[in-house]
Amino acid sequence: MSNTAAPEPDADDGHQASASSAARFQLPPLAAYVHIPWCVRKCPYCDFNSHAAGPSLPEDAYVTALLADLDADMGQVQGRKLSSIFFGGGTPSLFSPGALGRILESLEQRIGFSDDIEITLEANPGTFEQAKFRDYRSLGINRLSIGVQSFQAEKLTALGRIHDGDEAVRAADMARAAGFDNFNLDLMHGLPNQSLDDALSDLRIAIAQQPTHLSWYQLTVEPNTEFWSKPPKLPEDETLWDIQEVGQALLAAHGYRQYETSAYAQPDRQARHNLNYWTFGDFLGLGAGAHGKSSDRDGHIRRQWKTRLPKDYLDPSKRFRAGVKDLAQDELPFEFLMNVLRLTDGVPTVMFTQRTGLAPALLSDGRREAEARGLLERDPQRLVATPKGQLFLNDLLQLFLP
Known part of the structure; x- marks a missing residue:
């Protein structure tokens, strides 16, 4: 990645500025997201594209569809190798090592892997089998993301989880025993009737498992979930703030x-x-309901999404792609910042040009207002939200809407 910033444009010629900086667009890294849409059962808080599995899973048919989906998307590769792969869901660990192996082999043959590729598999403690996870590791999967959510029986029951706290602890042990030295624990807070002590107890148990990574986030009640139609009693705002502040420390x-x-x-x-x-x-977004983003060498950027229902995705008479949206130039500042400002350190300002082909001056009006409100750091070399900006990220992003 170049460290040379694009020159500032003439103030009276925005079109010329875009055109000159577009030459500095750099084709970004390429990853693959593979969606496995089945779970043992649907959790009441989950708004992901997941469906309760029946007595048997259509593994062979689904992998065949995935590979045809991949073939249809090969034009997006643009000569790049994959830097990472993420098997998400649903519960991808319901699939056999053989099925996941077919997918990985095809991705490597058709696209190729970078030497240091990261390959992550999502898994739930209730679906762990020691031998299966050794097999996953032997396929080249080198990172796990384990959906713990809580270690407390009452909270797990409220969340509809099928594992208990002891199984969650054993999951981390089994991950290490299977050869995974890099794994994430997925943990939620702000759970029904959760106190500060409850939340900190969960965090302490998670930390004791020595994961390399923790995803720790607040439960939100989303539309089209059971919790939306039957809301549970969640902690008051003051408790939620205390949990966040003390937990981060x-x-x-x-x-x-x-x-x-x-x-x-x-x-x-x-x-x-x-x-x-x-x-x-x-x-690349592969699988039922998966979303993807692609760029071409001319700097055109597109989002696309796949057929959502598994039965339709498996139907050979239907198309995999459900929709596509080409991003207009005036949408790119918001789209870019919506992602990078989630990072606590932000990104170098030059990355805006490298990823969008547009000049940083196009952010100037929004940036001045954001800095004046204390939402964005006053650092011309970086785009980074202040601590206040992180708390009020939606307000910050509104300043960059087209």
Whole structure:
């Protein structure tokens, strides 16, 4: 990545500025997201594209559809190798090592892997089998993201989880025993009837498992979920604030640095796949309901999304792609900042040009207002939200809407 900033444009010629800086656009890294849409059962808070699995999963048919989906998207590769792969869901660990192996082999043959590729598999403690996870590791999967959510029986029951606290602890042990030295624990706070002590107890147990990464985020009630139609009793705002403040201090004291709104990592253990999202990289979206982003060498940027329902995705008479949107130039500042400002350190200002082809001067009006409100740091070399800006990120982003 170049460290040379684009020259400032003439103040009276914005079109010329865009055209000159477009030559400095750089094709971003490429990742792949693979969606496996089945779970043992649907959790009441979940608004992801996930569906309760029946007695058997259509593994072979789904992998065949995924590979056809991949073939249809090969034009987006543009000669790049994959820097990361993320198997998400749903519960991808419901699929056999053989099925995941077919997908990985095809991705490597068709696209190729970078030498230091990160390959992550999402898994739930209730679906762990020691032998299966050794097999996953032997496939080249080198990172796990384990959906713990809580270690407390009452909270797990309220969340509809199928594992208990002991299984969650054993999951971390089994990950290490299977050869995973890099894994994330997914933990929620602001749970029904949760106190500050409850939340800190969960955090302490999670830290004791010594994960390299923790995703720690507040439960939000989303439309089209059971919690939306039957809202649980959630903690008051004052308790939520205390949980956030004391919990972040606890994580920092144990060496987990916050690098994104809800992501904490040990040194050099940030999730590279997610960093690609947050730095406006490209990613193939494969599988039912998956979303993707692609760029071409001329700097045209597009988002696309796939057929959502598994039965439709598996139907050979239907198209995989459900929709596509080409991003207009006036949409790019908001789209870019919506991602990068989630990062606590932000990004170099020059990355705006490298990822969008546009001149940094196009951000000037919004930037001045954001700085005046104390939402954006006054650093011309970086785009980074202040602590206040992180708390009021939506207000900050509104200043950059087209």
